[in-house]
Amino acid sequence: MNTVDIPRLREIVGGKNIKTDPLDLYVYGSDASVYHAAPWVIVRPDNTGQVQKVLAYANDAKIPVVPRGGGSGMCGQTVSSKGGILLDMKNMNRILEINLPDVYCRVEPGVVDDDLNAALKPYGVFYPPTPASSRIATIGGEIGNNASGVRSVKYGATRDAVLGMKVVLANGDLVTLGSHTRVEASGYQLEKLIVGSEGTLGVVVEATMSFVPIPEFRCLGVANFDSLRDAGNAIADIMASGTIPSMLELVDDVAIKAVNKTMNLGLKEVAASLLFESDGKVKEAVDYEVKKMEEICKKNNGADLWYSFDAKEREQIFMGRKKLFPALSQFDASMASTSLADDMAVPYSKMADMAAKIHEAAEKNGIIMTAYGHCGSGCMHTKIMMDTSKKEQWEGAQRAIAEIYEYVNSVQGTTSAEHGIGISKAKAFKTEKHDSLKMMAAIKAALDPNNILNPGKLQQAPDNWVTATNLRYAVNS
Amino acid sequence: MNTVDIPRLREIVGGKNIKTDPLDLYVYGSDASVYHAAPWVIVRPDNTGQVQKVLAYANDAKIPVVPRGGGSGMCGQTVSSKGGILLDMKNMNRILEINLPDVYCRVEPGVVDDDLNAALKPYGVFYPPTPASSRIATIGGEIGNNASGVRSVKYGATRDAVLGMKVVLANGDLVTLGSHTRVEASGYQLEKLIVGSEGTLGVVVEATMSFVPIPEFRCLGVANFDSLRDAGNAIADIMASGTIPSMLELVDDVAIKAVNKTMNLGLKEVAASLLFESDGKVKEAVDYEVKKMEEICKKNNGADLWYSFDAKEREQIFMGRKKLFPALSQFDASMASTSLADDMAVPYSKMADMAAKIHEAAEKNGIIMTAYGHCGSGCMHTKIMMDTSKKEQWEGAQRAIAEIYEYVNSVQGTTSAEHGIGISKAKAFKTEKHDSLKMMAAIKAALDPNNILNPGKLQQAPDNWVTATNLRYAVNS
Missing domain, CATH: 3.30.43.10 (Uridine Diphospho-n-acetylenolpyruvylglucosamine Reductase, domain 2)
Structure with missing residues (x-):
């Protein structure tokens, strides 16, 4: 072979x-x-x-x-x-051009997200799709997965930032897609199709991405809730109010406890907290939006309301959210924090039900699950905390995942908001996209007839690829 | 046959x-x-x-x-x-759902843009991609062409508004694409590929589109310029300043004269005027942005500076821009206003050169051309005014178009910003996209193997389809 x-x-x-x-x-x-x-x-x-x-x-x-x-x-x-x-x-990690007048940069795919932002910072601009893994994630990888993050509610995901790219196709042909302009209506915009295709249609060797000005003012607010449902309702009300937060993050009790335990932050261990941020060039406008979000939180029984324009104070509060993923990994030595069903998206009005569903499915199936996420873009993250060596926990997790995705599908949600499909979400993805899988397969076959580019992913991924030999953790029988 | x-x-x-x-x-x-x-x-x-x-x-x-x-x-x-x-x-013109909590509407493709906006207005929201033809353009047609308009600089084009759709494929299969969520990273986002495909990949039978709140404040500014180049430089400076106008429109002297002649508006017949608008929920922020744009216009020798928050005053000024296309059509009874090379886009720093190129190509080839457009999104419109019955004018127009597109290609611009390719721009499109035409053809063949869906358009369009029999105007030899 x-x-x-x-x-x-x-x-x-x-x-x-x-x-x-x-x-x-x-x-x-x-x-x-x-x-x-x-x-x-x-x-x-x-x-x-x-x-x-x-x-x-x-x-x-x-x-x-x-x-x-x-x-x-x-x-x-x-x-x-x-x-x-x-x-x-x-190795292909050069920033080729930072073009301030035309508001784009050209980069090779291996450029790390944080490195790009460090290079842009002196010019007063930033590249906004940035996922939490920006310290290691590359622009090429982010394109492959249509990555997004905390600021995507206001600034969009990777696809929104892509203006053009150079791609090597399966047969070695080099093609230039898109342009260096903001708006385009010139036929099939293939640079947008490449985004999220997880390396199955071509290899990105250069990307032209737009950036935005670093706002002069940022204001971060926090509200605590005794009920996850109240927090979910506050999210929906904020998004329906026409407010455009630059960040709207939910963390549930499991997440708060994990952060407290590993970082000793002394956060109040409530059922849920919301972090909401507004940014902009005019302080009055930022102030207005944060106060509006605060008011909506209050109406939904939010308590301990606090907000600040101060960078240090904001950083202190936000650190808990930023370190959440590593905190969950260290939460309990006997448990691994696994990414299996980790970034569903649902319509705003379903956020509260989604969070409830996660906790319900976890309890029912004897595992621990967190509900958190970039809720302003409809994204609800979860991590499954389990002892992967215990077969009943592994199987419980599989049942919980199935229940959660059944709910996501029932409300026209989507399997992945920002991490992609890969192998872990193939089954749910194929259920969600059942009637367009043939279309995807036809496009894949047309562009990669020998099926060499990342085969066995997305619509090609088997539902149950996982066996003892290809799992990082041992699952005992 | x-x-x-x-x-x-x-x-x-x-x-x-x-x-x-x-x-x-x-x-x-x-x-x-x-x-x-x-x-x-x-x-x-x-x-x-x-x-x-x-x-x-x-x-x-x-x-x-x-x-x-x-x-x-x-x-x-x-x-x-x-x-x-x-x-x-x-006949398929029903608005199926206006979902305020989840911030989307579901419509059939035959819904006219203005009708959708009339239905949304009572809820304080609007559908922003709206082209100038919104009185007759349908959402289905706008999807086919990735339509955009005056507000797209801030609110995006049709592709940005599409969350999901139902599409009938060439073989009659019905597929559901996308979801009802804001962010998605679930494989090939085919609903985005359908946008701009001009009916060649499937027939849209339902679309789920996002909308945005109607801003509480709008402020429109005007600046006149004695030089088209100065106006172009002002556009580039505004866009590089990090300001996000809700509208940034250029009109040149030909356009101003046409509007004056047909509507008797008494506009000052300068080399170029810029219309710039900001909108938002907080008056201070709107005021700040308009003043910043005014200042940039001043620095670029803009004169007669004026701005207003008043709806009536704004409407009066904007009417000239809105009626520009019909005005050009009535400008001179001996000339037709033709759409042949009408919506190129170039990077911002090239707007001034683009405008100069248009006037230069017109003069050189014995025709009249306007330069105007939604310059905040890089789009430069032009109309060719000519007596189509005169062969030398027709041929002059073809030469002018070739020169203009050569320039567009040389600066990584694009053939169409918002009207699409169809037949008229096929030659320029094929030059621009030369190395990805095979990819487009492969996708088209994969999804429509019998080539029944709008054949002969985009990459299939012949360069010189035009003969006396398929032109609406007679071209005498």
Whole structure:
């Protein structure tokens, strides 16, 4: 099965850019998901020409190619479930252009999100789709997953920021998609189709992305709730009020306790807290929006209301949210924090029910689950806390997930708001998109007839790929 | 060639929904473009089931189907250049749902834009992509062309508003795409691919679109310029300043004169005027942004500066812009105002050069051209004023267009910002997208293997389809 021609690849990218050491292959067999499957070889192209040649070779030889950015994907998108070449894009990490008059930057796919923002900061602008993993996530990976984050409620997701890109297709052809303009109505906007395609349609080798000015004022507010439902209702009321927060985050009691335990922040352990932020160039407008959100929280029984324009005070409060994911991972040594059903989205009016459903499904199935998320964009995160070595907990988690997705589907929600589908959400995705799977398969076959680009993901992912051998955690029977 | 089975179609949609009268066919052979080609039959389905049956039949019989909304397309998108069935969607014009808590509406494709906005208004919200043709343009047509308009600089184009849709594919299959949520990262977002596909990939039968609150304050400003270049520089400076206008419109001297002549508005006949608007919920913020734009205009030698929050005063000023297109049509009885190269987009820093290029190409080739547009989104409109019966003017126009598109391509601009490609811009589009045309063709073939859906448009459009028989105007030799 492993028929890859290493000398040929070495010729293309040079010896230093090829890894075949079993330890490297093992490490690159994982991302931030629960899965593991080692690639046959790791290839790190230095430039577009090399990507073209690697793909042309792989296409001829019908060898799978999995493009990988920072490896922070939570759903197994970059796990080499069919083996083949792991195309590590980290060497292509140059910021090619920061064009202030035309309000865009051009970057290679391996640029880390935080590095891009550090480069933009001196010019008073920022790249807003930024996920929580921005310290390691690359722009290429973010494009693959249509990444978004805390500020996407106001500033949009990755797809909204993409103006154009250069992509290497399965056969090695290089194509330029989109333009350097803000609005386009020139036929199929394929640069937008590539976003969220998880490396299955082409390998992004350059992207032109818009940015926005750093607002002069930010104001962060907090409200505590004795009931998760009240917090959910406050979210819906805020979004229906026409207010456009720059951030609207929910954290539930499980999340608050985890943060307190690992960071000793002394947060009040209520049923739920909302963090709401407004930003802008005019203080009066920012003030107006925050007060409006505060008022809506009050009406929904929000308490301990607090807000501040001060950067230090804001940072202190926001740190708890920012460190939530690592906090959950360290919450209990006997339990792993797993990403299995982690970023559903539902319409705003269903946020309260969604949160209730998560807690109900967790309790019913003997596991612990958190409900938190970027609720202003309809996204509800959850993490499952369980002892993965216990079969009954693993199976309980699977049942809980099925119940949660059944609810999501029943309210025209979606399987993933921002992390993508990969392997972990394939079953729910296929249920949700059942009548357009054929369309997706037709497009995939048209653009990648030999099925070399990240095969076995999205509509191709088997419902139950997980066995003892490709799970990072042992599940005992 | 015309092998369409009328009795079969009559069975599907009923006799009242079939038109075969030669006069009807003649009228439906045109849209707002310069082209004419009559369909074989006009079919007006009442519901989704009928659309499915019509398409299943046409697919079996390999008969072209051209979906049509309001017929306001300027590039020949709905001209039946290959004959076949003209699928007039105007009977499917119900607003199915206005969901305020979840901030979306669901509509049938035949809903006219102004009618949707009239229905939304009592709830204090509006649907913003609205093109100038909103009195006749339908949501289905706007989806087909990724329509946008004066407010798109702040509120986005049609693609940005689409959350989900139901589409009938070439074979009659009905698929549901997208969701009812704000953010999605669930694989190929095909609802976004359908936007701008000009009816070539499927027929939209239902769309879920987001809306936004009507702002409490609007302030419109005007600045006059003695030089088109100064006005262009002001546009670029405004957009690079981080200001987000709710409107930023350029009109040149040709346009101002046309408006004065036909509407007697007494506008000062300067080289160029800029209209700039800000809107929002907080007056201080709106005031701040308008003053900032005014200041930038001043720095670029703008004069006669004026602004107002007053609705009546704003309407009076804006009317000139709104009626510009009909004014150009009536400007000179001996000349037609033709839409041939009418909505290029370029990066902001190139707006001044673009405007200069338009005037230069017009003068050089013995025709009159206007430069105006929604410059905040990079879109530069132009209309060609010429006596189409004079061959030298027709040929001059073709040369001018070629020169203009050469410039657009040289600065990574795009052929169409908001009107689409259709037939008139096929040549420029194919030059611009040369290396991704194969990708487009592969997707088209995958989703419509019998090539029945609006064949001969976009990448399929011949460069020089125009002959005496399919032009609405006579071109004498």
